[in-house]
Amino acid sequence: MFSEVFAMSYDVAVIGAGVIGAMTARLLSSYRLKTVLVEKTNDVAMGASKANSAIVHAGFDAMPGTMKAKLNVQGCAMMPTVCKELSVPYKNNGSLVVAFSDEEMSTIHELYERGQKNGVPQLSVIDRETLRALEPNISPEAKGALLAKSAGIVCPYELTIAATENAVSNGVDFRRNAGVTSIEDKDGVFTLKTTDGDIQAKYIIDAAGCHSDDIARMLGDDSVSLVVRAGEYYVLDRSVGDTVSHTIFQCPTAMGKGILVTPTVDGNLLIGPTAKDIPEKDNVATTAQGLETVRTLAMKSVPCVSVRSAITSFTGLRAHPTTDDFIIGASKVNNRLILAAGIESPGLSSAPAAAVAIVNALFEAMGGEADKNPVYNPIREEPVRFRHLSDEERAALIAKNPAYGRIICRCETITEGEIIDAIHAPAGARDVDGIKRRTRAGMGRCQGGFCGSKVVEILARELKKPENEITKFGGHSNILFDKTK
Amino acid sequence: MIKYDLAVVGGGPAGMAAALEAHKCGVNKIIILERAETLGGILEQCIHTGFGLHYFGEELSGPEYADRFIEQLKDTNIDVKTDTMVLDISQSNVVTAVNKTDGLLQIDATAVVLAMGCRERPRGALSIAGTRASGIMTAGTAQKYVNIDGYMPGKEIVILGSGDIGLIMARRMTLEGAHVKMVCELMPYSGGLTRNIVQCLDDFGIPLKLSTTVIETHGKERLEGVTIAKVDAHNQPIKGTEEYVPCDTLMLSVGLIPENELTKGIGIAMDPVTNGAVVTEMRETDHPGVFACGNVLQVHDLVDYVTMEAQIAGRGAAAYIQDKAAFENAEYISTTPGNGVRYIVPQKMNIHSREDIKLYFRVSAVYKNAKVVLEADGKVISSKKKVKLAPGEMENVTVPADVIASLAKDSTVCVRVEE
Secondary structure, eight states: OHHHHSOEEEEEEEEOOSHHHHHHHHHHTTBSOOEEEEOSSSSSSOSTTTSSOOEEOOSOSSOTTSHHHHHHHHHHHHHHHHHHHHTOOEEOOOEEEEEOSHHHHHHHHHHHHHHHHHTOSSEEEEEHHHHHHHOTTSOTTOOEEEEETTOEEEOHHHHHHHHHHHHHHTTOEEEOSOOEEEEEEETTEEEEEEBTEEEEEEEEEEOOGGGHHHHHHHTTOOOOOEEEEEEEEEEEOGGGTTSOSSEEEEOOBTTBSOOEEEEOTTSOEEEEOOOEEESSTTOOOBOHHHHHHHHHHHHHHOTTOOGGGEEEEEEEEEEEETTSSOEEEEOSSOTTEEEEEOOOTTHHHHHHHHHHHHHHHHHHHHTSOOOBOTTOOOOOOOOOOGGGSOHHHHHHHHHHOGGGGOEEETTTTEEHHHHHHHHHSTTOOOSHHHHHHHHOTTOSTTTTTTTHHHHHHHHHHHHTOOGGGOBSSSTTOBSOOSBOO | OEEEEEEEEOOSHHHHHHHHHHHHTTOOOEEEEOSSSSSSGGGGGOOSEEESTTTTSSOEEHHHHHHHHHHHHHTSOOEEEOSOEEEEEOTTOEEEEEETTTEEEEEEEEEEEEOOOEEEOOGGGGTOEEOOOBOEEEHHHHHHIIIIIOBOOOSEEEEEOOSHHHHHHHHHHHHTTOEEEEEEOSSSSOSSOHHHIIIIIGGGTOOEETTEEEEEEEOSSBOOEEEEEEBOTTSOBOTTOOEEEEOSEEEEOOOEEEOOHHHHHHTOOEETTTTEEOOOTTOBOSSTTEEEOGGGTSOOSOHHHHHHHHHHHHHHHHHHHHOHHHHHTOOEEEEEEOTTEEEEESSEEETTOOSOEEEEEEESSOEEEEEEEEEETTEEEEEEEEEEEOTTSOEEEEEOHHHHHTOOTTOOEEEEEEO
């Protein structure tokens, strides 16, 4: 391949197109730097960023003085603006940590105090009556709660997709299916050996999520110590999406923030996660036991939650750092390697602020801030969302482009035009799940039963490939075999 | 806004039969709105035979059965719009639809027939543990890939659920050269038609494993295998009975769900058992002028019954268009499912009806040599002996016109199984 003969040369290579890598690449695109975003899978947001609680935490959980605490509070404050610039749905719905005993009530007060120290705004402890008035479906066993009005919900993969699109529009190269297998450092230039050829860069930002320890180790830095923690979730149908309006947490334990019940920005109800450390890094299988735990514990907070309205279940992985804090900064072994590792929860909430911290660490290593990109545009235009338009807007749109008049996904009302747009967008969709995350086609109650084959057909047509080369999520996840006899 | 007497939502067997029947009854301006590219609905991908034995007295393939109605439509002035999706039906029966050529369509209809059919229950609704590999699909999706798109969706196949589509696909994939390893069924009996078990499994030596389910899927990219296990009387997997079965495809035939999003959007009363609307003997819902028929009303076992039900709805809609006042004078009583009966359609019947009313129902378990008993006001009207009753097969019993004439506002009509 071309790239193997003439390795592309960059100022900065960001490894990992999760929310941290994408937000960092976007920020880098506001400077005069040649940046490449390197991703080992077929799409962005394929790790922790695609499967998590989709929460913008207020910032009272982390211990005062930690990077987690600082970046969470900052990130939470930045999120509404970032989401507006990137046209990503965000909702400031507030969160509640619910206590079920006097002992848990004292935890609530501790969290309140911690929140005050962390600088969390609009935090208050509320009693049972106020809680029940806010959330009528909450368990009658609840004693009181911590109300955090600054908390919100956001779609994590949409944020990652939008940030990548915006970065690419501002000049960043996106390389998919380029898994880094080794890195050489010679004369101040790194050569990344990848599954899709060599890439050269002066600086590396290691945002490889659960594999950030592996990347650091390639350059002799074995300081990154991670445990992969799996969490299982259920997504419930939109018909029960308004069961609660706030994000409902239970009191935190050593393993995390416990099982939550929350609405999503798309109107579904999300329950989970469990927390189980796993030995195998990419194992996103759900387990009968894990799903059972989610079912039982979610009902403790909100008794009327029932998985009879479940439309799917999934497992998300988080890279838990054994130090219990984010690892952001230049590697002690090689200062041209910037670590952005161990960014577990509240990583999504911290992402806008983490990107700033990461880029600052890069500039420190570079010995100064880079020049600004004079043509940087922070705005990513909102893609067509047919389902949100008025009848007049719909009619006008179809008159302009008839592809918006053909509904492909009937559960979510997604048009052919939106699917074509998702394929041809910067760093666009290449597989069925990529279409699903960008447009919601197949995300509804039939889970692609009807539209799946049509999406395969459109992908094949637009990418000029035969249908049996179209995959569910890259690799060998092909959907079809040979033609019938 | 375009004015129509009748708008039919869905151009499958139910929608076509309802429109044709209304036309036959003298309704002038009728439009069928179909979301697919062609009329015929799911019949288009059902290339096996077995359709029409009851209605036409001959054995037809799905497309042939559909064709009989498509041909009849050509000889009428019924308007048909395909590739057209209905987005909304208003309280005043204004139907909003969308397609590539007309853009946004608004149809002011006197009456509406809902005939949207049903969809398959997906994997997500089942909570099967394991990976999210490709190769897990509903049997109907697989059927479309093979019969319409001409691609093989799998080679080594396990089917979960012995509903009719699952059984049909076991045979279809075998004929295409795939290896169907087994059909697993959670219940101690099959939910499919007996003739399909014989012709699709037994004839090909495909094992049907009853009281067995899939508890886990394996494989990171493409499916590599499933773990199956026996289940106890509460449908819970029994420890120690787990068995790993290598396969590249898991097909699901685990139930059909009527597609009632539009129905619920209007605020129509639903039957929690059928997941369809509550209807009268005319198949009118509780929203005046809106009728429902076919699989959107109740999941049928045979298309022949869909046709017959749609004709009732078509006649009902015609009667409504021609004489609304008669509908206002109706007095309804509820039909009650008794012992062993899961549900009855229609759920309501007009005591002023002058015609026989057929009550369709399904039983809740397998019965041998049992009696189907029809009671009115506690009095046995009929009692019919049945060699076999199974949940997979729809049954019916007729309430004669003379019995209806004797009913009052507080009367009860009940169907039950007597062992």
